[in-house]
Amino acid sequence: MENLEGKIILITGASSGIGEACAKKFAELKANLIITARRKERIEKLSNELSRKHNIKVLPISLDVRNFNSVKSFYENLAPEWKAIDILVNNAGLARGLDKFYEGKIEDWDEMIDTNIKGLLFVSRVVVPQMVEREYGHIINIGSTAGHEPYPMGNVYVATKFAVKALSQSFRIDVLEKGIKVTSVDPGMVETEFSKVRFHGDEQRAKRVYEGLQPLTPDDVADAVIFAATRPRHVNINQIVLTPLAQASSNFVYRKK
Numbered sequence: 001m002e003n004l005e006g007k008i009i010l011i012t013g014a015s016s017g018i019g020e021a022c023a024k025k026f027a028e029l030k031a032n033l034i035i036t037a038r039r040k041e042r043i044e045k046l047s048n049e050l051s052r053k054h055n056i057k058v059l060p061i062s063l064d065v066r067n068f069n070s071v072k073s074f075y076e077n078l079a080p081e082w083k084a085i086d087i088l089v090n091n092a093g094l095a096r097g098l099d100k101f102y103e104g105k106i107e108d109w110d111e112m113i114d115t116n117i118k119g120l121l122f123v124s125r126v127v128v129p130q131m132v133e134r135e136y137g138h139i140i141n142i143g144s145t146a147g148h149e150p151y152p153m154g155n156v157y158v159a160t161k162f163a164v165k166a167l168s169q170s171f172r173i174d175v176l177e178k179g180i181k182v183t184s185v186d187p188g189m190v191e192t193e194f195s196k197v198r199f200h201g202d203e204q205r206a207k208r209v210y211e212g213l214q215p216l217t218p219d220d221v222a223d224a225v226i227f228a229a230t231r232p233r234h235v236n237i238n239q240i241v242l243t244p245l246a247q248a249s250s251n252f253v254y255r256k257k
């Protein structure tokens, strides 16, 4: 097992859900963390909690991954001891709306494409060159079962996660001779703020998404991330697909009445 003590882990979208759970699990393994998201108060609170509890260094930085200039200056302004990021967890992402494509909202499309595809690319573009230089590192992208099979009215979100899958596979090829690992962790239904965000704050509608089944927890997904991150040096986990027991794929879900 790879020892992560003292390694530097950058997690995007650490203010909630899967990203927050990943931060907690990497902290338990005594890694130092850079946690980013737009909601500063949340990541500052998490940073205080984790640094105290585990005696590690945690750097909370407010960052919107959609803006390349912000992403670039985020990295440029890191103190030298933080620049050698060992593991990048590209987690920041969202779904907005659930509409037929011919009724979809352009602003929802922009937000999903800008965050899930371009944000992931922007962060990778600024962080990975130092991995290439050191011939060491690991990129872990959070994809989705939506990136394996479309579901009704998922259209643009589905397309962004197909893109994440394509990028994970492409990254793997591009860094093959550089000693850098690339993993895609692709969950099915996870109960987080995801559906609340998708339905623009409608909590009742969000709750109904998980009715009649036991969804994955953010910890379940973080466990998969940690598994990939702790394999011995010569092992690359290319892809992990995990779903609730009651979910066979994007479209086959068993709900108890």
Ligand SMILES: NC(=O)c1ccc[n+]([C@@H]2O[C@H](COP(=O)([O-])OP(=O)(O)OC[C@H]3O[C@@H](n4cnc5c(N)ncnc54)[C@H](OP(=O)(O)O)[C@@H]3O)[C@@H](O)[C@H]2O)c1
Pocket: 012, 013, 014, 015, 016, 017, 018, 019, 036, 037, 038, 039, 040, 063, 064, 065, 066, 091, 092, 093, 094, 095, 115, 119, 142, 143, 144, 145, 186, 187, 188, 189, 190, 191, 192, 193, 194, 195, 197, 218
């Ligand atoms: N929940 C599921 O069922 C599910 C299934 C498969 C895949 N996923 C994927 O898992 C990832 C995490 O989602 P989650 O389920 O944990 O949802 P979540 O609880 O809503 O968390 C999403 C995180 O992304 C951050 N984020 C959103 N837009 C951002 C931006 N422009 N810049 C920086 N950070 C941004 C949010 O932080 P701020 O709002 O503070 O910026 C938040 O920390 C996403 O990529 C999602 O597509 C989720």
